[in-house]
Amino acid sequence: MAEKTFEEAMEKLEKIVSELETGDLSLDETVRKFEEGMKLADFCSEKLNQVEQKLKKLVKSENGLEEQVF
Amino acid sequence: MFDEFSDITGDAIYTVSQLNQEIKMLLETTIPTIWLEGEISNLKFHSSGHVYFSLKDKDSQIPAVMWRSRKANLVFTPQDGMKVLALGRVAVFHKRGYYQFDVMKLRPAGVGELQMAFEQLKKKLSSEGLFDQTHKKMIPRFPRRIGIVTSPTGAAIRDLYQVLNRRFPGVEIVLYPVKVQGEGAAEEIAQGIDLFNEYGKVDVLIVGRGGGSLEDLWAFNEEAVARAIFRSRIPVISAVGHEIDFTISDFVADLRAPTPSAAAELAVPDREELLNRIHHLRQRMQQTSLRRLQFERDRLSRLVGSYSFRRAPDLLREHKLRLDDLLNSMERGMVHRISMLKNRMLSLEQRLQTLSPMHVLKRGYAICQKSNGGKIVRKSEEISPGEAVKLLFHRGGAAAVIEAIQEKNSLEKISQESK
Incomplete structure (x- = not known):
């Protein structure tokens, strides 16, 4: 999955947890989903921990629209 | 016959122009600029841009005109039947001997002109469907980049920055700085919204300003801003003034926030809350x-504890140990565990097979069965000489008759002698 967004990952994670909890999965499937869910949880936490506040401004220049430090 | 005119001196002969000139002087100099209250009727918007109408009350009316140059200051649209206050003066149209009220300013009577303009634009845009729920776009749950159209120096950008930063450190904010009040503000705001749409690269737009008077907030009640918000393909959150202020922008926007701070709260989730949620999801998955x-482990132990296993206690112990190992590693790495489990189960099955009676017979043993009833004979006391029995071999069988009984067999003798 290339460049998955936080939103997609979070939704997938929620889906997996509810699938695991309904318990209709085979043992193989349970293990696979568990692993995937853990990876997604790691991914999401990591995304949230990327703390880099950015405030920029949009300006119109000869080159078109661009962002500059505000 | 001429008597009635006898006191009129003959030298006072006027031309029409002179008379109208005199009337003009008289009317235009003696009646000052006044506020005139009346109701609009016979309203005509001329193609020249001038507005012609009559102002009337119960008993009387006067023609009135508002020249194109003055109409530019009108924020509301005059309508027939509307009560208004008109600032102006009487002007005589000398050429046609006609007078009219020359209107410089027009205001709705009773209600403020801005209020009137607000209601009119609201009605117009509403009838065009700009406020319809069907046009509202979803605000993304987790925007990565947020575009803001507001003043670079106002309270709004400060509040937005603070709250966004507190709730979701790491979200990127791109500001398009604009004037939020005064001449040209509405156009700048509309342009900001359009430019963000041209530029893309933001997931949601916040458009607004901090609190102020109705006049201060006016730009957000202008059609240009409303249209730009409606055009925007990027979802727009409006954030104008205080809780109690409702603007046209609020009605068109995909989501209305009561204040800029509230807009920030609506735009991004709380990071701490999200981290907690992920933690919680993790726990649920583990549990x-x-x-x-x-559950699977219990199923295995039930299998292990079954009759077949109890016949081979050492085999069982060995397997139990292996299974325990297996179960421990299950908890450490689940994927591995599964294939191991399968292999173990397979080998158990094979071992079980070796315990089958057919296997025993294969090794040269035979089963002795009574002909009468089929009971398997385990001790010599169970049979007597002359009795018929059946012998089962690994392949085939035989019928036999017991010749004599021996108390002990040769294997027992050997084991007793060695003691």
Whole structure:
């Protein structure tokens, strides 16, 4: 999955947890989903921990629209 | 016959122009600029841009005109039947001997002109469907980049920055700085919204300003801003003034926030809350998976404890140990565990097979069965000489008659002698 967004990952994670909890999965499937869910949880936490506040401004220049430090 | 005119001196002969000139002087100099209250009727918007109408009350009316140059200051649209206050003066149209009220300013009577303009634009845009729910776009749950159209120096950008930063450190904010009040503000705001749409690269737009008077907030009640918000393909959150202020922008926007701070709260989730949620999801996954493992483990121990296993205690012990190992590693790495489990189960099955009676017979043993009833004979006391029995071999069988009984067999003798 290339460049998955936080939103997609979070939704997938929620889906997996509810699938695991309904318990209709085979043992193989349970293990696979568990692993995937853990990876997604790691991914999401990591995304949230990327703390880099950015405030920029949009300006119109000869080159078109661009962002500059505000 | 001429008597009635006798006191009129003959030298006072006027031309029409002179008379109208005199009337003009008289009217235009003696009646000052006044506020005139009346109701609009016979309203005509001329193609020249001038507005012609009559102002009337119960008993009387006067023609009135508002020249194109003055109409530019009108924020509301005059309508027939509307009560108005008109600032102006009487002007005589000398050429046609006609007078009219020359209107410089027009205001709705009773209600403020801005209020009137607000209601009119609201009605117009509403009838065009700009406020319809069907046009509202979803605000993304987790925007990565947020575009803001507001003043670079106002309270709004400060509040937005603070709250966004507190709730979701790491979200990127791109500001398009604009004037939010005064001449040209509406156009700048509309342009900001359009430019963000041209530029893309933001997931949601916040458009607004901090609190102020109705006049201060006016730009957000202008059609240009409303249209730009409606055009925007990027979802727009409006954030104008205080809780109690409702603007046209609020009605068109995909989501209305009562204040800029509230807009920030609506735009991004709380990071701490999200981290907690992920933690919680993790726990639920672990609990539910562990429960499942426990269940499978119980199933295995039931199998292990079954009759067939108890016939071979050492084999069982060995397997129990292996299974324990297996179960421990299950908890450490689940994927591995599964294939191991399968292999173990397979080998158990094979071993079980070796315990089958057919296997024993293969090694040269035979089963002796009574002909009468089929009972398997385990001790010599169970039979007597002359009795018919059946012998079962690994392949085939035989019928036999007991010749004599021996108390002990040769294997027992050997074991007794060695003691």
